[in-house]
Amino acid sequence: MSTVTSLNELDFVAVLTAPVVDRVSDHALLAAAEAGDEDAFAELVGRYRNQITSYIYRMTNDYEGAVDLAQETFVRVYRAASRYQTTHAFSTYIYRIATNLAISELRKRKRRRLVSMTGFFDTRDGQEPVEFNPPDSRPLQDVALVDTERRTAVKRAISTLPEKYRAPLVLRDVEGKSYDEIASILSTSEGTVKSRISRARGFLRDKMRDYL
Amino acid sequence: MKTMDCRNVRSEINLLELHDALTNDASAHLVNCADCREVAEQSASLRTLVASLGNVTAPENFDMRLRARLARDRQPASGWMNFWRQGNGVPAYALAFALILLVGVVVFLRPRGSEQVAGTIPPAASLNGTTTEKPLTATTALNGSGRTNPSPGSDGIQPAPLPLAGTPPTPGPRPRRAGSELAGNQKASPGSREYSLMPAVTVSNSDASPVVSLSAPMQPLVVSMRDDRGGKRTISLPPVSFGSQKLIQSAYQPVSLASSGKGAW
Numbered sequence: 001m002s003t004v005t006s007l008n009e010l011d012f013v014a015v016l017t018a019p020v021v022d023r024v025s026d027h028a029l030l031a032a033a034e035a036g037d038e039d040a041f042a043e044l045v046g047r048y049r050n051q052i053t054s055y056i057y058r059m060t061n062d063y064e065g066a067v068d069l070a071q072e073t074f075v076r077v078y079r080a081a082s083r084y085q086t087t088h089a090f091s092t093y094i095y096r097i098a099t100n101l102a103i104s105e106l107r108k109r110k111r112r113r114l115v116s117m118t119g120f121f122d123t124r125d126g127q128e129p130v131e132f133n134p135p136d137s138r139p140l141q142d143v144a145l146v147d148t149e150r151r152t153a154v155k156r157a158i159s160t161l162p163e164k165y166r167a168p169l170v171l172r173d174v175e176g177k178s179y180d181e182i183a184s185i186l187s188t189s190e191g192t193v194k195s196r197i198s199r200a201r202g203f204l205r206d207k208m209r210d211y212l
Numbered sequence: 213m214k215t216m217d218c219r220n221v222r223s224e225i226n227l228l229e230l231h232d233a234l235t236n237d238a239s240a241h242l243v244n245c246a247d248c249r250e251v252a253e254q255s256a257s258l259r260t261l262v263a264s265l266g267n268v269t270a271p272e273n274f275d276m277r278l279r280a281r282l283a284r285d286r287q288p289a290s291g292w293m294n295f296w297r298q299g300n301g302v303p304a305y306a307l308a309f310a311l312i313l314l315v316g317v318v319v320f321l322r323p324r325g326s327e328q329v330a331g332t333i334p335p336a337a338s339l340n341g342t343t344t345e346k347p348l349t350a351t352t353a354l355n356g357s358g359r360t361n362p363s364p365g366s367d368g369i370q371p372a373p374l375p376l377a378g379t380p381p382t383p384g385p386r387p388r389r390a391g392s393e394l395a396g397n398q399k400a401s402p403g404s405r406e407y408s409l410m411p412a413v414t415v416s417n418s419d420a421s422p423v424v425s426l427s428a429p430m431q432p433l434v435v436s437m438r439d440d441r442g443g444k445r446t447i448s449l450p451p452v453s454f455g456s457q458k459l460i461q462s463a464y465q466p467v468s469l470a471s472s473g474k475g476a477w
Contacts, residue, residue: 042275049274054267067271071278078282154261173262198226205254208261212254 026090034081045074048091051175052098058170059102061159069105073098088184095171095185103163150211157207165200168193173201216241221248230259 024040026047032040052073057066076097077084084093158166167186171177172193179197183190205212216224221241224234225248234242234252242249433449 038279045275045278049270050267053270053274057268058265063268066268067274070270071274071281074278075281075285079285150261151265154258155265158262173259174265174267194227198223201226201255201258202222204262205251205258208258209254212257212261 027086030077030081030084030090033078041078044077044090048094049074052094055095055170055175056098056102058155058158058174059099059166060105061155065105069098069101072101076101089181092181092184095177096187099167099185103167106163153211154204154208157204160207161200161203165196165203168196169200169204172197218245218248221245222251225252225255228255230256230263 024043026044029040029044033044049070053066053070056069056073057063060066060069073094077094084090158170161169168182171182171185172179177185179190179193182193186193216237218241221234221238224238228234233239242252432451435447435449437445437447439445
């Protein structure tokens with residue numbers, strides 16, 4: 001172990017060290033975490049915790065549940081670190097885990113609802129049932145309130161989209177992922193992703209017609 | 213001139229990104245189509261609204277909670293619940309399945325009808341449906357009609373009474389074998405014979421006309437059935453014997469060893 005002999009040398013070491021930490025790839029951090037380096041895993045968590053929490057929140061429209069699922073995502077990453085393969089980007093890998101958890105949670109919620117009275121409405125032939133989501137027609141007093149109401153409405157509208165349309169829409173329009181990356185996360189083709197995003201935007205526009 | 217129809221234009225609108233422009237053909241269509249123009253405006257407004265949602269952030273204690281959770285996961289659970297959760301490396305389902313399989317194999321391989329000991333035969337039923345309750349002996353001659361003729365011991369065959377139910381064991385020397393006390397203490401089930409405990413029948417070739425008769429029933433069992441429409445069905449079951457089918461079937465007559473000319477069999 002080398003010792004620092006002067007103050008100037010200490011500064012030099014500090015300058016060198018900081019950018020090196022930033023340049024460490026996700027793969028290297030995960031490999032270090034697998035070897036028992038908890039700081040490396042903490043660094044990895046710091047890079048992705050907000051993105052994953054936000055993504056799951058947009059999928060589930062439930063903040064506390066999203067935080068729990070984000071934690072579960074990192075727990076799974078940690079446990080499966082030895083099985084991780086570097087063929088895909090780490091971000092693709094972790095988003096795939098988060099997507100699976102979010103979809104699983106949405107299905108659990110669907111099962112919990114014994115009878116959905118609203119499910120009888122707004123169903124078209126050959127399409128998945130989309131829950132009826134009537135806009136609130138009460139007058140609003142303030143522009144800020146209008147803005148808040150519109151945002152609340154669009155969050156609610158997104159949360160009522162079918163899972164297979166919701167995930168690509170959120171990944172594209174909220175998270176800003178490329179079609180290629182979305183296709184990898186969802187394990188499907190790019191054409192399917194484009195088609196689903198197109199339909200999701202159409203559904204969303206219909207739902208939000210009174211707010212636009 | 214409409215170079216694109218509304219469907220194609222709306223499809224292009226749906227795939228349009230926030231700050232991208234439509235193609236020239238689609239733009240030309242929008243000039244003349246008010247509906248598509250409205251759809252395009254709504255889409256742009258919606259896209260702006262969705263993008264303005266932004267990202268939420270994780271709570272400040274996210275890392276601390278995650279560390280606590282990982283530490284909790286690393287601690288081994290205690291007690292028998294841990295065994296069933298983790299199974300010491302073997303899934304609990306596999307253990308349960310192996311247990312069920314083991315019980316199934318034990319039940320399947322258990323000797324069925326344990327009251328029927330190997331070497332015994334079920335009580336012989338007579339052909340006319342009545343149970344034979346007479347003590348049978350090896351010298352019982354069969355005359356073809358199911359009747360038995362007692363033949364004396366002078367025909368060359370040393371008679372040996374069969375230990376049947378209700379027949380007390382005859383005194384005399386018996387072959388020693390392991391577990392032979394079974395013959396004395398065992399209460400034989402009605403109609404069953406323990407042939408392994410009986411002395412062998414000695415057949416001598418010196419007498420003139422030794423006759424070996426087996427008491428197998430010789431008449432076939434015939435069952436007639438009539439149905440509601442007047443039809444009649446007859447089922448004939450051949451006699452069944454054990455071990456000496458050929459001798460009996462050869463003539464349905466008592467077999468004479470002297471006449472066979474073969475000597476001993």
